[in-house]
Every structure is written in C-alpha cells, then in structure tokens.
Amino acid sequence: xxxxxxxxxxxxxxxxxxxxxxxxxxxxxxxxxxxxxxxxxxxxxxxxxxxxxxxxxxxxxxxxxxxxxxxxxxxxxxxxxxxxxxxxxxxxxxxxxxxxxxxxxxxxxxxxxxxxxxxxxxxxxxxxxxxxxxxxxxxxxxxxxxxxxxxxxxxxxxxxxxxxxxxx
Numbered sequence: 001x002x003x004x005x006x007x008x009x010x011x012x013x014x015x016x017x018x019x020x021x022x023x024x025x026x027x028x029x030x031x032x033x034x035x036x037x038x039x040x041x042x043x044x045x046x047x048x049x050x051x052x053x054x055x056x057x058x059x060x061x062x063x064x065x066x067x068x069x070x071x072x073x074x075x076x077x078x079x080x081x082x083x084x085x086x087x088x089x090x091x092x093x094x095x096x097x098x099x100x101x102x103x104x105x106x107x108x109x110x111x112x113x114x115x116x117x118x119x120x121x122x123x124x125x126x127x128x129x130x131x132x133x134x135x136x137x138x139x140x141x142x143x144x145x146x147x148x149x150x151x152x153x154x155x156x157x158x159x160x161x162x163x164x165x166x167x168x
Contacts (some may be wrong), residue, residue, distance in 0.1 A: 064153065064160040066090035066157075067099060072166075092152075092163040099154065099161075103168050108145055112138035112154065121153040123125075129153070143167065 071091035077099045087104030101110035110119050115138040122130045124146040134140040136152075145168045 016056075055096045064162040065094045067094040067097070067154075067161050067163045069164045069166065070098075088168070090166075094161055097156070097159075097161060099152065101152070101161065103145060105144065108132070108142045110134075110140055112140070112156070114138070116156055119155040121155075123153055123165075124148060 027061055027078040029045065069090065070093045071089065073086075073089040077089075085105055087102045090101040090103065092099045092101070096114070098113045099110060100113065101108065108122070112134050115136065116134070117136050118134040118138065118140075120132040120134060120140055120142075121128075122132065122145055125148075130142060132140045147168065149165045151165045154161045154163075
C-alpha cells in the first residue's frame, strides 16, 4: 500500500491520526447535542431560574476589579453591652484602594481611601441602582441599602471597582 492510499501524503503517518481525531470530535459533538436535547425535554430549566441567571449576568462587569471584604463589624468585633441599633461597619479593599462603609437605619455613609472623587452605584438587582457621589475627600452618603443582597460599584479616575455582595 502506498503512502497516498493510507492518507499519509508527507510520509509522517500523521494523516491517519488526524482522521481518527476528527471522527472522535464529530461523535462527541453529536452525543453532546443528543444529551442537551434529552435534558431539555426531560428536565427543562424553569423560566424563573433562567431569568435570574440572565439578570445576574447583566450585573457582571468585565472591566471591574473586585474589592474584598476585609472587615465586617458583625463578624470581626465584640458586641457592646446595652448598645441598641449599632450601625454595621464594613471595609472593602482592592490593591491600594479601600472603601469604608457604615450601614445604619439612617442610611449609607462611607469614604473612599485614598481620598478621591468617585461615582458610586448601589447595586441590588438587574435594574439600575441608586447613584451616590463621593466628594474630593472620598466621602459619600445615601439612602439605606435594600433589604436583600447589595454591592457597590465605584467609578474612580479611570478605574471600576465592585465590592463583594452582602446583606445589610
């Protein structure tokens, strides 16, 4: 049998392996499609769950850096005896940037450090969030965050930072 009969035109023997790999990829693709169709027919994704997934993806920001929660007064401090409605203190950090936030019944108050102006969006769902403005000293105030999960998206000078999600 000549090299041309075996599909080995350059004499390296690679032609037979390429045909086997191509055949395997086609079979895997067909099997995957059959499994996808069976799952869709037998166990469809509930529409409410699909919508939640789409809404969550809409909040994702590819250019944003994620600020990690480094302090939470609910977890990291001792309770004060006799204290009533104590505001929750949070600190988020990414690189040299940190955001101190106080969450209380009167609202949201905080500061961006190092001090700098910023536009801050309070994220709470797929719709547009409430916007706050940090002054030249990095200070900002706003209405209380929603009862459910929320995060802050900060737009500083050429940088976008998103805090971790948490409940107030």
